[in-house]
Amino acid sequence: MGPTSTSPSAQRSRGRPRKLAVPEAVATALRLVDEDGLDSLTMRRLAAALDVQVGTLYRHFATKQTLLAAMAEEMLAGCAGPLPDGLTWREQITELAGRLRMALLRHRDGARVYAGTHSVGPNTLSYTDTLVGVLRETCLSPEAATRTALTIVHFIVGHTLEEQAAQALAESELPATLALLHAALDPGTYPNLAAAEATLTSTDFVGHFAHGLNLIIKGLAGE
Amino acid sequence: MGPTSTSPSAQRSRGRPRKLAVPEAVATALRLVDEDGLDSLTMRRLAAALDVQVGTLYRHFATKQTLLAAMAEEMLAGCAGPLPDGLTWREQITELAGRLRMALLRHRDGARVYAGTHSVGPNTLSYTDTLVGVLRETCLSPEAATRTALTIVHFIVGHTLEEQAAQALAESELPATLALLHAALDPGTYPNLAAAEATLTSTDFVGHFAHGLNLIIKGLAGE
């Protein structure tokens, strides 16, 4: 455990600033989620990790939803950074999509945090702006570019949601779920699923993601 | 309110079966979600609506997650029904995708319910089986067909998640959120988003959905 771990009867650390800083609170919340999962993130636990009373948090975050929105916004930091030169628009889209996926993947339950909120902070806005910008350069109308950007983001969120759900299962109950699925897969009833089982139960999420994204990009090229 | 509404001090309705039936419980849970939203679905409220004590529910559902999985499974009933004859494979995919979207849209917070669980029930399985089957008929390998089916489902889930989030906002706080977004959209900082605002704030989710799905289908055709 880190030095800021919740120790019993911890008197306030001496050198630490007394005032509760919002960015530190958000960072600590993300650390707690990484350690114990989103379901274990509690206003009380966050307060304890910050060496503060629960009520104090509500001076800085009106509600837990507000906290989660700030976390989602923080997760996207850097996602809209400048793109390397000399990339084709295909590569630019792949790069941007990969960044968002990685940003969600970087924190445990990151996709759940992101999907459960609706942030309008600068990180979220500039990411969408950058993505729409790249798409507009492919001779797409503003409307088509926007709709395409939404499509890409929705795919990423849906995909990462499932990827992290699988990761959460993997902690203990993956074999049971896998066995349950295999047992339910009667080739007579589900002939196509039987042929698909290897791919369905695969953990090659990188490959799955690339396949889906390339599908969208290819559809874009045919316009 | 329906005749099964929670009335104060309701003695057990006379003609109703004493035993708690699982399908009735699932249906009632979905009705409660439709009425008050997923956040208001409580084991206690469900028990009250079923004229039963809380503990009784735990004899039929090991946990609330189990309940939610049963609800997700129930939502997909009929989604894998036979397709009309004479449809091109493009139309078959559009039909199947539209069915899943409608199934999630039919219940309030349906996408959240579905995304938060991992059902392996017959409705979910046969839907995926049907979708993979259609894709395999387009000369796709089992692996490519499976990955494409996953892509389509992930897009639908991500899209509907956002569509229903907008619906939830619309109940009271839509104007505030919209104004907040508009204020944050400085054309100097986010030139592309400024051009995209009309599309971003549009409520034409049917159009957005069709655009995204057609993109995927077009990418499939270019294979």
Next chain:
DNA sequence: CCCATTAAATGAACATCGTTCATAAAATCG
């Protein structure tokens, strides 16, 4: 038909959660 055994529902409790608020402490500044 009655009684023993199994299945099901009850009612109360436990720990924990998000949230609120009157009070106290600390920081700020004229």
Next chain:
DNA sequence: CGATTTTATGAACGATGTTCATTTAATGGG
């Protein structure tokens, strides 16, 4: 330094998911 404003405290409230010993209803064999 003293007054005012900002911030943190500590305790509480109602509600939630879950558990369990007890009671009640259904079931089946003699």
